[in-house]
Amino acid sequence: MRTPLVALSVAGTDSGGAAGLAADLTTFAALGAHGASAVTAVTAQDTTGVHRVVALAPDDVRAQVRAVLDDLPVAAAKTGMLGSAAVAGVVADALAGRVPLVVDPVLVATSGAALADEAVVAAYRDLLLPGADVVTPNRDEAATLTGLPWETAPESLALALHDLGPAVVLTGGDPGSGRCLDVVVRDGVVSVLEHPTIATRNDHGTGCTFSAALAVGLARGLDLCAAVSRSQAFVSRALTSSAAWELGRGRGPVAHTFTPHHHQHHHQQES
Known part of the structure; x- marks a missing residue:
């Protein structure tokens, strides 16, 4: 088997194992990539909410990212919870333009807990998004980042984010309709990719x-x-x-305990 690709996650921990670095690293592994990490914050978190957040200093995050980049051939990176505007600046300086960068603007946890203040939102807009390759907000995050009303059409929200620099994948849909519509904007062109929704409360960590x-x-x-x-x-x-799991008292974790078919296909190609 070939040496795997390396993917870097810059994000916070989730002690419940559903979101954040737990979701990122297990997803990387399931898809055949070696996961590297830079911790931005440690959370006391479970399926019912975020109970405590301890943010790391920008220099600590910078040291982790630099250690990874100086030693491993990172093929792509993604961000999750950043915790502070200063850390957003560190990530932009270290990664923007250096590797393909996916920004998941984690502003609110699945439970509804706020994970970013106005300074962090401004740092996303001014520092991180202009140098990112792709941003993957849900509708609430897109409205917050653009300052537009939530009722704004998804295509308009995505185009407004695209004006800040990156390609956009605005995730969302109408669970009642059984359809999920992700709006993709790249080079000013809007595409809508549809897929079925899954009826489940076990969706903690889906965005990550x-x-x-x-x-x-x-x-x-x-x-x-x-x-x-x-x-x-x-x-x-x-x-x-x-979907049928019974883990936790709140919104349970999305599964990371399977091997997807298309990874098996890649494994066969690369072996």
């Missing part, structure tokens, strides 16, 4: 999982829409796998 899968797809050199489609399929399989 999707963006981590997308980073691996870009590391493999896939076109953005192809990488999005494969990431959608990966997340759908994960949600289906955990």
Whole structure:
């Protein structure tokens, strides 16, 4: 088997194992990539909420990122919870333009806990997004980052984010309709990629999982829409796998305990 691609996650921990670095590293592994990490914050977190956050200093985050970049051939990176505007600046300085960079703008936890203040939101807009390759917000995050009303059409929200620099994958949909529509904007062109929704409460970590899968797809050199489609399929399989789980008292974790079919295909090609 060939030496695997290396993907780097810059994110916070989740003591419950559902989101953040736990989701990123297990997704990287499931897709055949070696996961490296830089911890931005340590959280006391479970399926019911985030109970405590201890943010690391910018110099600590910088040292971790530098250690990885100086030693390993990072093929793509992604960000999750950053914790402070200063850390967003560190990430932008270290990674923007150096490797394919996917920014998952983690502003609010699945439980509803706020994970970013106005200074962090401004840092995303001014420092991180202009140098990122792709940003993967949900509708709430897109509205917060653009300052537009939540009711704004998803295509308009995505185009407004695209004006800040990166390609955009605006995730979302109408669970009641059974459809999920992800709006992709690249080079000013809007595409809408549809896939079925999965009826489940076990969706903690879905956004992290999707963006981590997308980073691996870009590391493999896939076109953005192809990488999005494969990431959608990966997340759908994960949600289906955990739909009947009974873990935790709140929104349970999305599964990271399976081997996706398309990874098996890549493994056969690379062996």
